[in-house]
Amino acid sequence: xxxxxxxxxxxxxxxxxxxxxxxxxxxxxxxxxxxxxxxxxxxxxxxxxxxxxxxxxxxxxxxxxxxxxxxxxxxxxxxxxxxxxxxxxxxxxxxxxxxxxxxxxxxxxxxxxxxxxxxxxxxxxxxxxxxxxxxxxxxxxxxxxxxxxxxxxxxxxxxxxxxxxxxxxxxxxxxxxxxxxxxxxxxxxxxxxxxxxxxxxxxxxxxxxxxxxxxxxxxxxxxxxxxxxxxxxxxxxxxxxxxxxxxxxxxxxxxxxxxxxxxxxxxxxxxxxxxxxxxxxxxxxxxxxxxxxxxxxxxxxxxxxxxxxxxxxxxxxxxxxxx
Amino acid sequence: xxxxxxxxxxxxxxxxxxxxxxxxxxxxxxxxxxxxxxxxxxxxxxxxxxxxxxxxxxxxxxxxxxxxxxxxxxxxxxxxxxxxxxxxxxxxxxxxxxxxxxxxxxxxxxxxxxxxxxxxxxxxxxxxxxxxxxxxxxxxxxxxxxxxxxxxxxxxxxxxxxxxxxxxxxxxxxxxxxxxxxxxxxxxxxxxxxxxxxxxxxxxxxxxxxxxxxxxxxxxxxxxxxxxxxxxxxxxxxxxxxxxxxxxxxxxxxxxxxxxxxxxxxxxxxxxxxxxxxxxxxxxxxxxxxxxxxxxxxxxxxxxxxxxxxxxxxxxxxxxxxxxxxxxxxxxxxxxxxxxxxxxxxxxxxxxxxxxxxxxxxxxxxxxxxxxxxxxxxxxxxxxxxxxxxxxxxxxx
Numbered sequence: 001x002x003x004x005x006x007x008x009x010x011x012x013x014x015x016x017x018x019x020x021x022x023x024x025x026x027x028x029x030x031x032x033x034x035x036x037x038x039x040x041x042x043x044x045x046x047x048x049x050x051x052x053x054x055x056x057x058x059x060x061x062x063x064x065x066x067x068x069x070x071x072x073x074x075x076x077x078x079x080x081x082x083x084x085x086x087x088x089x090x091x092x093x094x095x096x097x098x099x100x101x102x103x104x105x106x107x108x109x110x111x112x113x114x115x116x117x118x119x120x121x122x123x124x125x126x127x128x129x130x131x132x133x134x135x136x137x138x139x140x141x142x143x144x145x146x147x148x149x150x151x152x153x154x155x156x157x158x159x160x161x162x163x164x165x166x167x168x169x170x171x172x173x174x175x176x177x178x179x180x181x182x183x184x185x186x187x188x189x190x191x192x193x194x195x196x197x198x199x200x201x202x203x204x205x206x207x208x209x210x211x212x213x214x215x216x217x218x219x220x221x222x223x224x225x226x227x228x229x230x231x232x233x234x235x236x237x238x239x240x241x242x243x244x245x246x247x248x249x250x251x252x253x254x255x256x257x258x259x260x261x262x263x264x265x266x267x268x269x270x271x272x273x274x275x276x277x278x279x280x281x282x283x284x285x286x287x288x289x290x291x292x293x294x295x296x297x298x299x300x301x302x303x304x305x306x307x308x309x310x311x312x313x314x315x316x317x318x319x320x321x322x323x
Numbered sequence: 324x325x326x327x328x329x330x331x332x333x334x335x336x337x338x339x340x341x342x343x344x345x346x347x348x349x350x351x352x353x354x355x356x357x358x359x360x361x362x363x364x365x366x367x368x369x370x371x372x373x374x375x376x377x378x379x380x381x382x383x384x385x386x387x388x389x390x391x392x393x394x395x396x397x398x399x400x401x402x403x404x405x406x407x408x409x410x411x412x413x414x415x416x417x418x419x420x421x422x423x424x425x426x427x428x429x430x431x432x433x434x435x436x437x438x439x440x441x442x443x444x445x446x447x448x449x450x451x452x453x454x455x456x457x458x459x460x461x462x463x464x465x466x467x468x469x470x471x472x473x474x475x476x477x478x479x480x481x482x483x484x485x486x487x488x489x490x491x492x493x494x495x496x497x498x499x500x501x502x503x504x505x506x507x508x509x510x511x512x513x514x515x516x517x518x519x520x521x522x523x524x525x526x527x528x529x530x531x532x533x534x535x536x537x538x539x540x541x542x543x544x545x546x547x548x549x550x551x552x553x554x555x556x557x558x559x560x561x562x563x564x565x566x567x568x569x570x571x572x573x574x575x576x577x578x579x580x581x582x583x584x585x586x587x588x589x590x591x592x593x594x595x596x597x598x599x600x601x602x603x604x605x606x607x608x609x610x611x612x613x614x615x616x617x618x619x620x621x622x623x624x625x626x627x628x629x630x631x632x633x634x635x636x637x638x639x640x641x642x643x644x645x646x647x648x649x650x651x652x653x654x655x656x657x658x659x660x661x662x663x664x665x666x667x668x669x670x671x672x673x674x675x676x677x678x679x680x681x682x683x684x685x686x687x688x689x690x691x692x693x694x695x696x697x698x699x700x701x702x703x704x705x706x707x708x709x710x711x712x713x714x715x716x717x718x719x720x
Contacts, residue, residue: 067430067431068430068431068582070430071419071429071430072579072580085426154355155355162415162418162419162579163418164418164419164420164421166421
């Protein structure tokens with residue numbers, strides 16, 4: 001949707017209730033598969049979502065990492081997903097188990113033909129991680145990110161709600177997680193050794209990549225070596241978004257951004273960051289928007305930078321001193 | 324200067340402060356989503372400051388009035404504030420977490436670990452209140468009344484926080500790390516928690532009335548009209564019912580929009596930043612940042628929500644005291660300094676170890692259905708009783 005159409009929607013402002021009612025009538029009239037499917041591709045924009053909040057075939061999930069953000073105001077009807085407990089195994093370092101994930105989705109009434117929209121704070125980082133988990137459980141065709149995430153929704157002054165919604169439970173059976181979307185340490189090492197033909201993309205900041213920093217500002221040092229995986233290309237995740245709106249850049253701009261770094265889709269790609277969440281954002285751009293074959297290495301630098309005997313490139317020459 | 328001139332300049336200054344706070348709220352509120360929280364915090368702080376000053380809402384003095392003077396009004400205001408907040412929080416939490424599922428806690432609510440360390444910390448806090456003559460929130464509003472003790476009590480509190488950071492690690496490893504975080508709705512459900520909390524508060528109210536020198540007469544003034552109304556609002560002490568309703572409502576409103584009320588996060592953060600800067604802080608404070616309560620952080624930004632809340636509290640209580648003619652600064656005497664520093668030290672240590680004070684743990688905790696709030700109430704009360712004889716000696720000295 002073009003920006004002019006978005007502003008058109010906002011100019012309507014007070015008439016949005018009427019617009020929703022009209023949309024509801026259209027749904028009742030049997031024209032309903034259309035609105036849910038109307039937004040093709042891996043992204044939905046705020047304008048489309050604001051018109052589809054009442055659409056029973058659309059289910060919205062907020063994946064924010066700051067506590068209390070969802071509760072103090074979320075997109076009306078959105079279900080809360082807690083990244084630290086709902087999307088991961090809280091004991092071992094792994095993604096959520098299929099049984100627990102199934103339960104979460106069934107409670108939210110998700111079926112095989114629900115359009116699932118994810119959004120969150122911090123530029124959709126954790127929502128993108130969520131999308132990666134949904135994709136591993138075979139829901140990729142149904143999952144879309146809200147382009148611009150929470151930031152753009154708030155910026156457009158669209159309404160928020162504080163009630164937690166409830167839905168009739170659905171019955172959903174998920175296949176086992178797809179291993180092909182996930183890179184393990186062994187895959188990364190085989191790529192470094194040249195046994196596997198892939199290109200590795202480090203999406204952290206230039207200072208983390210060079211080894212100047214052990215961890216980004218505000219995060220605790222979790223790895224006792226700084227630097228990057230040998231051969232990895234550095235394309236900081238934020239280059240893929242417009243800083244004003246938080247929206248992904250256009251497909252053409254993204255293609256050029258990564259091609260300039262030597263990532264053109266001709267070889268499989270492995271992305272990593274510190275804990276695997278910012279790299280999910282780049283995974284989404286490369287895999288879902290550009291259609292490349294991409295694995296997210298969720299062990300990321302907190303696994304690689306602590307592994308014994310693996311090769312590291314540290315351009316800055318920083319030495320870990322336990323401080 | 325003639326009294327009328329003094330009075331006029333006091334009123335003028337009060338108006339200026341009120342306008343400055345208003346301008347601050349408006350300026351902070353028109354920014355992005357993150358800044359709106361700052362504006363609201365300043366507004367909530369100002370409202371809280373006015374209510375505390377106008378109703379003399381002080382955990383220590385109100386309790387002492389009941390014990391020594393047999394005047395139950397202040398304690399009834401406290402209990403009403405607890406009851407109103409319990410209901411307000413239930414409304415908010417019920418919307419956010421329709422079912423109190425076992426693994427979930429309401430976001431940011433001050434539900435702390437319950438252990439012997441909490442009881443000891445609250446006891447020390449109660450003792451410190453008695454020694455210094457107020458709890459931390461009341462010292463803040465009394466700063467606005469020109470109290471000679473408050474500045475020393477607050478300085479003592481900062482030092483007490485630093486002492487708390489030094490004792491945190493051993494106590495965390497031996498006691499607090501194993502302590503259960505008990506949220507009553509997990510065990511009693513929402514209705515059960517509401518009923519049990521209100522019943523406990525009603526029982527405490529009944530005990531207070533029984534203790535009161537009979538009978539409690541409610542003075543009804545026959546005079547009406549604008550000047551009587553203005554006097555009732557700006558000069559006379561607000562009735563217990565008004566104070567209780569207002570504090571409970573501000574607490575629930577703040578939880579809905581910004582976060583639970585608390586007054587020590589900023590003071591503790593200042594202490595933590597200073598202690599860290601001087602290199603006397605342990606390298607790691609185990610587990611501290613993972614607990615719910617008045618979280619302390621090493622300061623990175625000048626403006627914080629809790630800092631603005633406290634600023635609004637002190638500014639508004641100063642303006643309110645000026646209007647009421649209750650801004651009465653006097654030169655501190657030796658015993659003001661000693662009582663303030665010693666009491667503040669105890670309160671600071673207690674508030675650090677308990678993760679908050681009478682506002683952050685007792686009020687916001689009981690409102691949220693936290694067992695830690697009730698434990699703090701009981702242990703601080705015992706500490707206060709133990710400290711009352713000391714207070715009398717200090718007052719006589």
